[in-house]
Amino acid sequence: MNTTPTAPRVGVGVIITKDQHVLLMRRRNVHGAETWSTPGGHLDFGESPEQCALREVKEETGLDIDRVAFRAITNDVFTVEGRHYITIWMEGRYNGGEPIRLRPMRRRRSAGFPGTPCPSRCSYRCRIC
Numbered sequence: 001m002n003t004t005p006t007a008p009r010v011g012v013g014v015i016i017t018k019d020q021h022v023l024l025m026r027r028r029n030v031h032g033a034e035t036w037s038t039p040g041g042h043l044d045f046g047e048s049p050e051q052c053a054l055r056e057v058k059e060e061t062g063l064d065i066d067r068v069a070f071r072a073i074t075n076d077v078f079t080v081e082g083r084h085y086i087t088i089w090m091e092g093r094y095n096g097g098e099p100i101r102l103r104p105m106r107r108r109r110s111a112g113f114p115g116t117p118c119p120s121r122c123s124y125r126c127r128i129c
Contacts, residue, residue: 008075008084012052013040016065018094023061031081043088053090062100065092 015038016023024036041056043049050068057065072089 008086010043011040011076011085011087012043012049012056013038013087013089014053014057014065014068015071015089015091016057016061016063016094017091023063023094023099025060031078031083040087049088049090052088053092057092062097063094064096066095068092 023038025039027033027035027037039057039060041052041060043052044055047055049070053068054065057063069091070088071091074087074089076085076087078084
């Protein structure tokens with residue numbers, strides 16, 4: 001049986017800004033485990049990237065964001081994990097709530113810029129901090 005994916009999945013990554021900081025999460029029990037990334041997830045059928053960004057941020061962090069805007073699209077191939085994603089990068093401004101760990105598979109931490117180096121093991125090739 002061939003387990004190689006036949007087509008990439010569509011993911012949405014959300015860069016959450018607050019003042020001069022961006023929220024990063026340490027990934028657990030998912031592809032890219034032990035690396036740092038932004039909140040995000042799969043685009044659901046019929047959902048816009050903006051709707052997905054709002055939903056995933058709320059589900060994963062408990063935060064509210066606004067001013068959600070498109071930033072980039074990346075083609076991300078995770079060879080070791082056998083996964084391929086087209087990632088739509090959105091940015092949103094923090095608008096309330098306290099970061100909490102809602103999904104047990106991920107643990108959140110934040111890293112800021114400027115002056116704070118990006119964690120050495122980012123999940124994606126593009127550096128956001």
